[in-house]
Amino acid sequence: MTLRALLIGAQTYGLTGVHADVALMRRVLVDRGFTDLDVRTGERARYAGIIEGMARLRRAVRPEDGVVVYYSGHGGLTDGLQYLVPVDMGESTLTDFRGYLAEELTAAVRALTEVTPNVTCVLDCCHSGGAVREAAYDSGRWALKSVQLPRVPPDAALARAALLAGPDDPLVPDVVRLTACEQHGSAYEAELRYGAGRQGVFTAALADLLEATADRPIPWAAVVARARDRIKQQQVLQWPDAGGPSGRLPFSLEEPSEPERLPLERREGRFRVPGGALFGLGAEDELSLVFPDDTAHREDGGTSVPATVEEMRGGDALLRAKPTPVSQADELSGALVPPGSYALAVRVHDRRQVLIDAVGPFADALREELTHSPRLAETREAHTAFAVVRLRDGRPEVLDRAGLPVRRPTDPAYADPSRLLALVDELARGERVRWLRDPQDASRLDAAADVQFEARRTTGDGGWRALGPMGERLHDGDLYRVTVHNRSWTPLYFWVLGVGLSGRTSLVTNDQPSGYRVEPGSRRATAPVRVYWPADVPETGPRPETIHLIAGDRRMDLGALASREARDRSAPTAAPALGALLQEVWDAVRDQRLDGDEEFHYRVWTVHADALPRPRGGGA
Structure with a gap:
């Protein structure tokens, strides 16, 4: 090399x-x-x-x-x-x-x-x-x-x-x-x-x-x-x-997995998570604020401060730092947020339910891991579970809501309880993102925009066709794109998020993760995106494929909404969520604005489609 x-x-x-x-x-x-x-x-x-x-x-x-x-x-x-x-x-x-x-x-x-x-x-x-x-x-x-x-x-x-x-x-x-x-x-x-x-x-x-x-x-x-x-x-x-694949370590193909880092800023004397509503935050959710040292030659260490979401203002989550023995929060209250700071979810209201249909040491270890998860909780009721973990012939497997296995049984994540829980947590992130909705409260964007979703076959006539919000069928290899027409008097930013048939999330517009800017009266389209069937997902279906268009009134790096697993590769063992507070492996996103005090407002347009494993035949 x-x-x-x-x-x-x-x-x-x-x-x-x-x-x-x-x-x-x-x-x-x-x-x-x-x-x-x-x-x-x-x-x-x-x-x-x-x-x-x-x-x-x-x-x-x-x-x-x-x-x-x-x-x-x-x-x-x-x-x-x-x-x-x-x-x-x-x-x-x-x-x-x-x-x-x-x-x-x-x-x-x-x-x-x-x-x-x-x-x-x-x-x-x-x-x-x-x-x-x-x-x-x-x-x-x-x-x-x-x-x-x-x-x-x-x-x-x-x-x-x-x-x-x-x-x-x-x-x-x-x-x-x-x-x-x-x-x-x-x-x-x-x-x-x-x-x-x-x-x-x-x-x-x-x-x-x-x-x-x-x-x-x-x-x-x-x-x-x-x-x-x-x-x-x-x-x-x-x-x-x-x-692009910016989760890689510099000059290599290695892409570590990590907990979900959230953007953190300080404005008007208060800490906030901009776009907190998009990240699934709500009142009284528990967070940790992590402030790394940022001297020229020391990029490790730092301070963590517990906090709760005090209120939602627009689409932002306003935080209340809890008292600490050395009053770090007071010490930081008069300063700019140190570069590299982020928020880490500890316990949130929107927790996804998991049914563990197994007994024995492996199940006990999985339950222990589950108690430390900020976004997962165990349920005894199958109808409330978004995922089921069970043992089949002594081997663990994870099933989705439809009862389909989410990965092939040879997936190495199944061999270790912590890695299996990391997989379930990844699915929970996809589940949360899949059901993002157009807000109906103060966080709703008040700007006129037209959004068009289109798909194109890779065989047959190859023409683009409009996609409706429900009931569409997309095959392995098909392409889709999204066009935004800004009919308002102010610039807009937009992002396209995909939740694939594997449950992984992707920021489709990852060439500009802080948003595509669309000037008033103009249109902008994404490059075509290919639907693919990952090698680690059994070829049974149909499976859900979701496409979101999010339009907002200011730029923001939404990379934290995307999965960190490398495509078609198992991720390395993830550190336990709470144990990673001071282990800075990934900073993800932040938006420390110095110019203005407006909240983030947004809207969501969505296509829920069924994905099928085989390319469609010509004319089908």
Whole structure:
């Protein structure tokens, strides 16, 4: 196995920190074991040089290798085209567009994943979310990474893009996408300490955290979420994100499971879980607030404080911290929430009922594990149980509401009570998310939007058809997509959540986990999503497949709603929920707003379908 990286730095149109960004990332990657590094700055960062670098990387990569593609520079978004800005961008003509299109980046990255699934793409530029800095203005300390280019008709660029990707192409799987900002957002570079020049704000935070956590198993989503917290506390209006399989540990395929971390913020002197209603919280639920230390060279340890949900305000849960012997809550009450803080459910009102139809040591151990679960409780009544655990020929199995086994009997999770309970807890999360509803209280979004769900067969005519809210049938291999038309006067954000036939949840819009932004009067559609039948699920059905569209009035990372199990792989043993309070394996999501005090409001549109294991025949 070889770790390889292509580092591109296009220092153009007023930027001065790009070369420092590339040098910093090169040092960090070398320290992480990268031995094949191709650095392209100056004339090597021309359009042809980027094409050449991608082709060289594709020729060199081998199965089992780890690959990083890093870019620092300007990002452009004009005429619907999204692109990186090479150093020769100004030489574009009517027939020769020198921007490196998002479609070109997608095709190059897709070619890499055909060899190895261990691919990470890092983009420190404006408009980086969704694919891919805008002439930069200098406000003294900060410089915007966005550029106003000389007007070039986009015909050549549009023609090139059309040859590379179609509107119905799914997202590239297996790619971790680390972006400095949203698709329509801005990225900045800032003065370095001691007046030593400028540096990209995102690159500086990301590199510092990668160095500080080099000896600890911290997944990408946690690293980027902490970088986001740091950047916001610098009063920079920039929103980094981690898309794709961001539960992986950096530069590897390992994806640990963990308890459900919830976002935590402090506003107007009170702690709150933004979007707490979506996470199933209610009045008097019990939580633990975890505040890790965030010094430059210490990313472990910290303080935990017990708390309860005092009230729901809009879609947010407002918390009351309980008294503690050393009054940590009072100590924290006057400070910003430390980067990396989160809330952990201890006991909630919406607990799912489990029937244990077994006796003996295994059943006793399972019941003991169940007493520590924040979202599960035992029942003696079969009709109230969402899942049944029983012994069959001396082997445990888990059945769903319809009496179907949820996993194949060879699933290794069945051999250990704690892992079996982790599986049931995963199913409970899916059950809770599956029955998310359009709120009818103060948390309801008061904005007009039209939502359309469509599906397409992989055989037959291949046309898109509208999906109704109930009674639809989707087959293994079918595609679906969701389109939102914002008819209100304010921007909206939306997310698509899927609860699959396996009971696992997924954030379908994981390329932008903090939400797709839809401007007033405009439409936006997701990339097509493929329905698949996991290898660990018995091919008996039909089984429920649920698709939610959630629209909200502000951005928020909803990654905590998704499963952390790797697809088609059993997750490693999960630590007991309460025992993980001070074990920071995964930070998941947080949204510490510094600009405004409004609550989160949302609406939910849903399709409940039946999934079948075999692809439908042509015309069926």
